[in-house]
Amino acid sequence: MPSITLPDGSQRSYDQAVSVADVAADIGPGLAKAALAGVVDGTLVDASTSITSDAQLSIITARDEEGLHLIRHSTAHLMAQAVKQLYPDVQVTIGPVIEDGFYYDFAYERPFTPEDLEAIEKRMSELAKQAIPINRSELPRDEALAFFANLSEDYKSELIRDIPAEEVLSLYEQGDFTDLCRGPHVPDTGRLGHFKLMKLAGAYWRGDSDNAMLQRIYGTAWANKKDLKAYLHRLEEAEKRDHRKIGKQLDLFHLQEEAPGMVFWHPAGWSIYQSVQQYMRKRQIEQGYKEINTPQIVDMSLWERSGHADKFGDDMFAVNSEDRKFAIKPMNCPCHVQVFNQGLRSYRELPIRLAEFGSCHRNELSGALHGIMRVRGFVQDDGHIFCTEEQIPSESAAFIDFLHAVYEDFGFTEVIYRLSTRPENRVGSDEDWDKSEKALADALDAKNLDWKELPGEGAFYGPKIEFSLKDCIGRVWQCGTLQVDFSMPGRLGAEYVDANGDRQVPIMLHRALLGSFERFIGILIEQHEGKMPLWLAPNQIRILNITDKQSDFCQKMEKSLLDQGFRAQSDLRNEKIGLKIREATLERVPYMLVIGDKEIESGMVSVRTRDAKEIGPFDLDALITGLNNEVATCGRDPLKVIN
């Protein structure tokens, strides 16, 4: 006699067990059609699941987040079914839901082609139209193993072999296709249809590069046609923000074959770079850092002592000279310890904060390179804080505040926080790890930040916080980092004298806000779609004359603005004003001053923005005041007429 309580508090009683679908049908035919699954007492289940006793039930449709998740998962199965029908020798593996869609990994004797993808998508649509029922069944583990072994599904069999023998497994069957799956799924393939196969890729079985390379097909799936269209449109728009595209359009930088993964900065790009660097320089001095600079090429013995040669030797560029082996530095930390080690340090000096815009080279795998986001030569806004254990919490807190202030100035408000904790291979005592993991976690909690733990992902020398930003299509890039290190100072002989006159080994905090200039500027470009805020814009003001008559006036104006420290430039070409405006707009120059006879006569100028807005009129002093204000506030107080 189950009594079902619905989310609105209403109750329905039945004199026998009912399925989720039955209840939906009982409520109304519309809901019956829309019901994909149910949440019974907090557990997501199939619509066919039978409810035998009193329960809380909410019915899941495509409008629910869970419903969309089911659609994506079931679409992955639909794809596997289509693939098996078209290419019976394919072996299926796994097919999870991901952001915006799903993928499924297959093993097949030949690579899939784009034509295959079209055929698969077509077959999927046909299968969806047939509204094939999707049925759940259960089998003891050994029987499930026999079932898939009989189908020669080696990968599925391997998965099942790893499951304890006493477990019961669920299978989902749709027509001629059965997959091992925890479920739940939509009731039939007719609920699916708003999907698109996006791309082909290789992927290692079980994510291990020692295993076979499988073929992964990515797809996207949505509750309705409108959402699918909106998603595809969003992707298209996002691609216009790609830093590689904008970098070319705005002539910011280039890369070329002779120096793979290393950036050639052009004048405009280098201007942005310099603005970022000068800003960071100023900010870190305020935060009590001392800037240093250390060698690019260092004898291999230092990397051996630091442990890097052993662990990361393959990634280092080696240089030989006069029978000595050197490495181009892949990181700055060992060099910073050398600076710390000069002279005898007292506990009174701690914390010592050293910062360097440190150029690093790492011979990254060729396949890992990506525009200027992942490169082989890059410059970190690196810094190391030598401190006592007691100082870790306050230093961590100060760093997080610093990072937030900086990110906000650059226009980033959405930061992804992750805490990577102790890996299996590590140095240091468990107490050290306990303390430093707690210090970092507390620092995040103290700021009320929403963070995720990445267990086992910490460095061998200590835990770390990663501060990541998203690029235009949602890929996550680690930028900032804060790492506790209780290994390297000891390995490299760092010491200070404590209050008792005893020698102690300091703790070292590795930290970066931007991560690398290359990556950070790449993301900055995508964030602003190339429209850099005034304080970062390579060309801030363009002065345009209507005819030759105003040339002198324009040049004087240009000089005044240059004298005030602005990046201003007049465009006196014998071209029509429309063309000059068009070109300056395409270059994303924030402000344009059009100078004709009227302006010369009145001494007042109107300002056109790159978004085609008119502000003003200003006299020169008011303009300079306004521009200065906008720069000083990192764009928070933009140029406007002040009465």
Next chain:
RNA sequence: GCCCAUGUAGCUCAGGGGUAGAGCACUCCCUUGGUAAGGGAGAGGUCAGCGGUUCAAUUCCGCUCAUGGGCUCCA
């Protein structure tokens, strides 16, 4: 590094076994024009590199390099 795709003028791209084409940009000339493209003429390419097949390769095949999408990696 692995899987797949791509590489043609400065840029964006079309073409295709008989040594190449468009638009924009560039150079020159005309035009002095008030808020996103004025007009005309000209120049510009070892079709990524190396090898093979062929009477003939930019086109077909192989290798290399680079780039793009993923996987792995990211101290």
